[in-house]
Amino acid sequence: MNSKMLALYGLKWNPFTHNVPTEALHVTPRLESFCWRVQQLAGDGGFALVTGAPGCGKSATLRILAASLATQRDVSLGVISRPQANIADFYREMGELFGVELRPHNRFAGAKILRQRWQAHIQSTLRRPVLVIDEAQEMQTAVLAELRLLASSDLDSNILLTVVLAGDGRLAERLRSDEFLPLASRVRVRLPIERASPQDLQACLGHALRQAGAPTLMTAEVIAAICDHAQGNPRALMIMAAELLEAAAQREARQIDETLFFEVSAVPAAGEAKVAIRRRR
Incomplete structure (x- = not known):
């Protein structure tokens, strides 16, 4: 993501890429416990x-x-x-x-x-x-x-x-x-x-947005929708979020809202519909 796109949304970095700073990664209590146990393991x-x-x-x-x-x-x-x-x-x-x-x-x-x-x-x-x-x-x-x-x-x-x-x-x-x-x-x-719950994914995405400096970049409805569609996979979640961010920047939209979400998600659906029509013929 170039500096112009970052400035458009007040982002310190792209929150949806794999190379975000470590502080942008969400730490769950279970993960925190694992890190503590490995620290103790280093003693023995x-x-x-x-x-x-x-x-x-x-x-x-x-x-x-x-x-x-x-x-x-x-x-x-x-x-x-x-x-x-x-x-x-x-x-x-x-x-x-x-x-x-x-x-x-x-x-x-x-x-x-x-x-x-x-x-x-x-x-x-x-x-x-x-x-x-x-x-x-x-x-x-x-x-x-x-x-x-x-x-x-x-x-x-x-x-x-x-x-x-x-x-x-x-x-x-x-x-x-x-x-x-x-x-x-x-x-x-x-x-x-294990496969993450939609609530876990929402916590992960919310943390990423806050750390990047744009907690309101996405509406709550969009966050809930893509977390449901990610099927428990954080990587799939971030790929969808990155696609929405690119679409928003292209349109110079001030926020990723439901309208943009349906526009972006409707493209593959339309393609699938055309394939289905051809098969019926």
């Missing part, structure tokens, strides 16, 4: 798991979690950028995240150096480093197994790392298999994100 180490359908808010959850961890003293946080990487690239990224030089062809030495770095951090801060992995369903089986073994030492009695995995139903399905039982049994904190 272990695995946490976030699961949910595409568009349900997993990545936003991780952004909120990362922001909350950043406020904690002595927390060392790393975020994996390429979950689909092979073991060699996984070690390269781990070395970059935790400030050690690793040789991917020598995994024994790499694991030893990483564990020494983590152990030194634990001894000085009493906190485990935290590793966050989004889209974890894309991780190779060998890499997940390597991560599980890397995260502990001394016959699994010394936990060196806190790992937060987030993924869709494919990740949950993999963790239910016998092959991944050793990893699933180590998950101590879970957050399954």
Whole structure:
């Protein structure tokens, strides 16, 4: 969204894009509890798991979690950028995240150096480093197994790392298999994100509008309508809201009201009607 469009509605940013500031993300009591539990987990180490359908808010959850961890003293946080990487690239990224030089062809030495770095951090801060992995369903089986073994030492009695995995139903399905039982049994904190209610979506949208500086950008009726149409999916909600905002800016409308909503939503309906008429012929 360009500056002219932002000025038209008094917006500090586009509230419907994926890259809004962290403070624009709505924090529910359930999400706040999850962040608190992960903060406690960082003291002991272990695995946490976030699961949910595409568009349900997993990545936003991780952004909120990362922001909350950043406020904690002595927390060392790393975020994996390429979950689909092979073991060699996984070690390269781990070395970059935790400030050690690793040789991917020598995994024994790499694991030893990483564990020494983590152990030194634990001894000085009493906190485990935290590793966050989004889209974890894309991780190779060998890499997940390597991560599980890397995260502990001394016959699994010394936990060196806190790992937060987030993924869709494919990740949950993999963790239910016998092959991944050793990893699933180590998950101590879970957050399954279910389909949001219209009331939850309204709270999310209202928060986004207030933080962007335009709480009256949409009428209450429009907010209720698109929250009903989003079918419990925050991403679908924001896509519809962004479409309405673009239409409003094109018309230079001062507010997104019911008239604009019906104009925009009527376009696909008319197209569907034409298809139905052709089929009848």
